[in-house]
Amino acid sequence: MGTRFDGAARKAIDFAMIEVERRGHRALDPSHLLLGLLQASTGPIPDALRRIGVEIEAVRLTAAADLGGSGPAHGGRIDVARTTEAILQRSSEVSLARGSEVVSDLDILIAAAERMETAAGRALGAHALTAEALAAAAAHTSGAATATRSTAATTQTVHESRSARTGIGYDSHRFAAGGPLILGGVRIEADVHLAGHSDGDAIAHALTDAVLGAAAAGDIGEIFSDTDPANKGRDSIGMLRDAVERAQRLGWKVDHVDVVVVAETPRIGPHREAMRAALAPALGLLPESVAIKGKTNEGMGWIGRGEGIACIAVATLSSRAPA
Numbered sequence: 225m226g227t228r229f230d231g232a233a234r235k236a237i238d239f240a241m242i243e244v245e246r247r248g249h250r251a252l253d254p255s256h257l258l259l260g261l262l263q264a265s266t267g268p269i270p271d272a273l274r275r276i277g278v279e280i281e282a283v284r285l286t287a288a289a290d291l292g293g294s295g296p297a298h299g300g301r302i303d304v305a306r307t308t309e310a311i312l313q314r315s316s317e318v319s320l321a322r323g324s325e326v327v328s329d330l331d332i333l334i335a336a337a338e339r340m341e342t343a344a345g346r347a348l349g350a351h352a353l354t355a356e357a358l359a360a361a362a363a364h365t366s367g368a369a370t371a372t373r374s375t376a377a378t379t380q381t382v383h384e385s386r387s388a389r390t391g392i393g394y395d396s397h398r399f400a401a402g403g404p405l406i407l408g409g410v411r412i413e414a415d416v417h418l419a420g421h422s423d424g425d426a427i428a429h430a431l432t433d434a435v436l437g438a439a440a441a442g443d444i445g446e447i448f449s450d451t452d453p454a455n456k457g458r459d460s461i462g463m464l465r466d467a468v469e470r471a472q473r474l475g476w477k478v479d480h481v482d483v484v485v486v487a488e489t490p491r492i493g494p495h496r497e498a499m500r501a502a503l504a505p506a507l508g509l510l511p512e513s514v515a516i517k518g519k520t521n522e523g524m525g526w527i528g529r530g531e532g533i534a535c536i537a538v539a540t541l542s543s544r545a546p547a
């Protein structure tokens with residue numbers, strides 16, 4: 225039977241994975257894990273640090289300094305470093321020692337503090353956050369035991385509990401003179417195109433944000449910055465595929481998407497099947513699981529005046545079946 229983590233612990237691990245990605249690193253090291261653990265603004269970790277009298281932000285800065293600068297994302301598989309694995313294994317012994325079968329984020333922090341040979345352990349040590357001090361603070365944090373018990377009652381295994389999530393995305397682009405218009409991965413003959421740093425495909429952009437949102441993996445502006453020359457004229461279907469791969473690395477697969485396009489022109493109906501066929505492979509779906517609907521804005525406002533297009537997308541993701 226695998227280790228069971230409570231909601232805060234899982235969130236910390238998710239955050240740590242995002243840190244690895246964001247920094248273009250290849251492995252989940254204890255320092256990434258520490259940054260993930262220090263993201264919590266409420267719960268056992270902030271409570272314990274407050275009791276010890278240490279500013280969580282100060283520890284976060286020390287941990288971040290250890291990781292150094294960021295490089296470009298490498299887009300490959302992320303490994304879990306052996307030390308990180310050992311810390312996560314040890315955290316279940318820490319939880320058992322306090323009478324819980326479910327590992328909390330503070331249990332992981334205590335296990336990390338025991339590893340003084342790691343940068344994460346030294347960062348904690350620099351703020352006098354030893355395993356003993358943290359364990360003592362945990363024992364004295366009033367209500368902690370009750371909170372742990374109620375969390376234990378509602379927590380399932382990592383796989384069972386991460387069944388489904390929904391993300392929403394929105395995008396708008398202005399029309400500019402000269403075609404063709406790229407929308408939903410389809411090239412539409414028109415006398416206007418969608419202005420933008422990339423190809424302006426508002427459907428693909430809204431979907432990208434919906435997928436990233438469901439995986440809590442950031443947003444399109446953060447990942448594909450419009451000030452980065454590499455993204456100029458970029459194929460938006462490629463960005464969507466990248467977002468789907470990021471979600472996959474965090475353990476999520478896309479099950480279904482639904483898009484509403486609000487525009488006076490072009491009419492979506494004649495292009496719907498081509499768009500579903502163009503978007504489906506990037507999402508890892510069959511076209512049957514890609515829904516696209518067109519609406520006009522009844523002549524109202526900037527959309528009604530034909531100045532541009534708006535898209536709203538919803539993506540449903542489920543946790544990838546355990547291997």
Ligand code: MG
Pocket residue numbers: 395396397420424425426429
């Ligand atoms: Mg856009």
